[in-house]
Amino acid sequence: MEANKIIPDPAQVREELIQKYPAKVAKKRSKSIVINDPETIPEVQANVRTVPGIITQRGCCYAGCKGVVLGPTRDIVNIVHGPIGCSFYAWLTRRNQTKPETLMDANYIPYCFSTDMQEENIVFGGEKKLKIAIQEAYDLFHPKSIAIFSTCPVGLIGDDVHAAAREMKEKFGDCNVFGFSCEGYRGVSQSAGHHIANNGVFKHMVGRDNTPSEGKFKLNLLGEYNIGGDAFEIERIFEKVGITLVASFSGNSTVSAIENSHTADLNVILCHRSINYMGDMMETKYGIPWMKVNFVGAESTAKSLRKIGEYFGDEGLKARIEAVIAEETPKVKAVINEIMPRTKGKTAMLFVGGSRAHHYQDLFTELGMTTVAAGYEFAHRDDYEGRDVLPGIKVDADSKNIEELKIVADPELYNPRKTEAELDALKEKGLEINGYEGMMKQMTKKSLVVDDLSHYESEKLIEIYKPDIFCAGIKEKYVVQKMGIPLKQLHSYDYGGPYTGFEGAINFYKDIDRMVNNPVWKLIKAPWETAGNGKGAGLAASYVTQ
Ligand code: SF4
Numbered sequence: 001m002e003a004n005k006i007i008p009d010p011a012q013v014r015e016e017l018i019q020k021y022p023a024k025v026a027k028k029r030s031k032s033i034v035i036n037d038p039e040t041i042p043e044v045q046a047n048v049r050t051v052p053g054i055i056t057q058r059g060c061c062y063a064g065c066k067g068v069v070l071g072p073t074r075d076i077v078n079i080v081h082g083p084i085g086c087s088f089y090a091w092l093t094r095r096n097q098t099k100p101e102t103l104m105d106a107n108y109i110p111y112c113f114s115t116d117m118q119e120e121n122i123v124f125g126g127e128k129k130l131k132i133a134i135q136e137a138y139d140l141f142h143p144k145s146i147a148i149f150s151t152c153p154v155g156l157i158g159d160d161v162h163a164a165a166r167e168m169k170e171k172f173g174d175c176n177v178f179g180f181s182c183e184g185y186r187g188v189s190q191s192a193g194h195h196i197a198n199n200g201v202f203k204h205m206v207g208r209d210n211t212p213s214e215g216k217f218k219l220n221l222l223g224e225y226n227i228g229g230d231a232f233e234i235e236r237i238f239e240k241v242g243i244t245l246v247a248s249f250s251g252n253s254t255v256s257a258i259e260n261s262h263t264a265d266l267n268v269i270l271c272h273r274s275i276n277y278m279g280d281m282m283e284t285k286y287g288i289p290w291m292k293v294n295f296v297g298a299e300s301t302a303k304s305l306r307k308i309g310e311y312f313g314d315e316g317l318k319a320r321i322e323a324v325i326a327e328e329t330p331k332v333k334a335v336i337n338e339i340m341p342r343t344k345g346k347t348a349m350l351f352v353g354g355s356r357a358h359h360y361q362d363l364f365t366e367l368g369m370t371t372v373a374a375g376y377e378f379a380h381r382d383d384y385e386g387r388d389v390l391p392g393i394k395v396d397a398d399s400k401n402i403e404e405l406k407i408v409a410d411p412e413l414y415n416p417r418k419t420e421a422e423l424d425a426l427k428e429k430g431l432e433i434n435g436y437e438g439m440m441k442q443m444t445k446k447s448l449v450v451d452d453l454s455h456y457e458s459e460k461l462i463e464i465y466k467p468d469i470f471c472a473g474i475k476e477k478y479v480v481q482k483m484g485i486p487l488k489q490l491h492s493y494d495y496g497g498p499y500t501g502f503e504g505a506i507n508f509y510k511d512i513d514r515m516v517n518n519p520v521w522k523l524i525k526a527p528w529e530t531a532g533n534g535k536g537a538g539l540a541a542s543y544v545t546q
Helices: 010-018 023-030 061-070 084-088 119-124 127-141 152-157 161-172 190-204 230-241 255-259 272-286 298-312 315-343 356-366 381-385 387-392 420-428 455-465 474-481 501-516 519-523
Strands: 033-035 076-081 145-150 176-180 218-224 244-250 266-269 290-292 347-351 370-375 448-450 469-472 487-489
Touching: 010 023, 010 033, 010 448, 010 455, 061 076, 061 145, 061 176, 061 190, 061 244, 061 272, 076 127, 127 145, 127 161, 145 161, 161 176, 176 190, 190 272, 218 230, 218 272, 230 244, 230 298, 230 315, 230 501, 244 255, 266 272, 266 298, 272 290, 272 381, 290 298, 298 315, 298 356, 298 501, 315 501, 347 356, 347 455, 356 370, 356 469, 356 501, 370 455, 381 387, 448 455, 455 469, 455 474, 469 474, 469 501, 474 487, 487 501
Parallel strands: 076 145, 145 176, 218 244, 218 266, 266 290, 347 370, 347 469, 370 448, 469 487
Antiparallel strands: 033 448
16 A cells, blocks of 8 residues: 655665664664565564663563463452552553453452562562462452462562462462562563463463363464453454354453363464464474464454364355355445545554554555554564574573473373374465464565664654554653654553454544544644754753742
8 A cells, every 4th residue: 555655765764763872772773673575574683682771662571471461361369479569550551351251250350469568578578478468369359370470579589489379379279379480670571471471371270171172163362362352352253153262361261261271172373472382382282283363454354264264174164254254344344435535545653562563554454554664562583574583593591581391292181183284284275374474574665674662763763754643552652642643552552442353443443543634633743843943952841849
């Protein structure tokens, strides 16, 4: 889709982005800023430490473990062992929704559980306080599971959350208590926390309940966190076509579903970065193949459903999938036709997550908009360039810090759902089994790809490209909007969603139309547009004095 404005020369933009940096920083950042070519994908530096002093979009390891992966499961009591700030600022901010089946079913998501460590606990240790907190949670709620999350100070003083968990689990007998060494400083971003969470969930939860799950076409949905109700829309579609969702990791999920998830016959992965480890481990131990899908975008949803139909190879399922696509598509097309004249040719930038910057490009394409620049906060090279690059990725000290579980086939439960020949036949049909081609393959030639975008770089990009919309998170939102550019939060969706599936696509089109065509943005002057003594001199602040 052609943009209705002149797109700057990306090579020049790249130079401009790094020219103000000291030589050493410029050299490092230049490796993370590349000009895309989908035919010959260039190497992008990713998953490396942010240069100290640079304002990054990234979050911490604890945020990835507790906030992203474990947070959306409604009946685990998630106790944060640390100062109250770590817990308070992660309390409900991700907008994970959940729907207990009855009013009596447990739902701890609205609660904020923290050991509220004080100086005294830092000096004399916090394990005693942690055990008291675990006991209190058990006495109050009698949950099936209690998870404990270590924050930075816990790692620094050496509290052993795992020993505390073992002791309390043994004491209770009917409550699965386990800990995560997910101190904020581990790894280079929240990505480390995802990996640690995958390991913990696999070790302590998956495989505890061997009851055969019911249904003919059974799958798990991996890397879907039910932000703004996304999972509800996917569940609606699955139900319509006759697919049984055994477990979701972890939007709208329960402990029991995850414990039984190894009885499914396929894992479909939405957010590759945060949960690909789980897909690999479940395949090795139980013989369940995984497949990358994308339910963001109406066309991607249809494509993903067809892939699932192909995997199961059942003509009845395939027919139902086609019928549902045929039923849902006209509603989507009607909204596109109405909105497209107002959005066609506009430009977008997406700097978010480890998959969202990729997936949401599909929705913008459906609106006739062009993504001129995109990048991830916490991705690895394979999320950009595809999994083929995995063997060539050097494991650095930060990644070695994270435990690699040694997984082998379960002597009793390993059951390959497809033979090698069947998998090869599916691959021949174009199904990417256990594969992901990454974001860059889909982006246009000469679009700009920037990993771990800095605050400074985002300001420069906006100044140079003047995009019609910028997608990122809360940290960037108001800075960008003060430049006269609307910012759509793709972590929390602001107050919107769901954006998955067919209904979600319609919601997104309408929200984006409202944002990019709102005249209010023209009333705001960017700092470089305001009167002042030279370019960029319009910023001013005044302070209240007493
Ligand atoms: S970086 Fe450390 S102190 Fe900050 S929120 Fe994360 S765990 Fe807590």
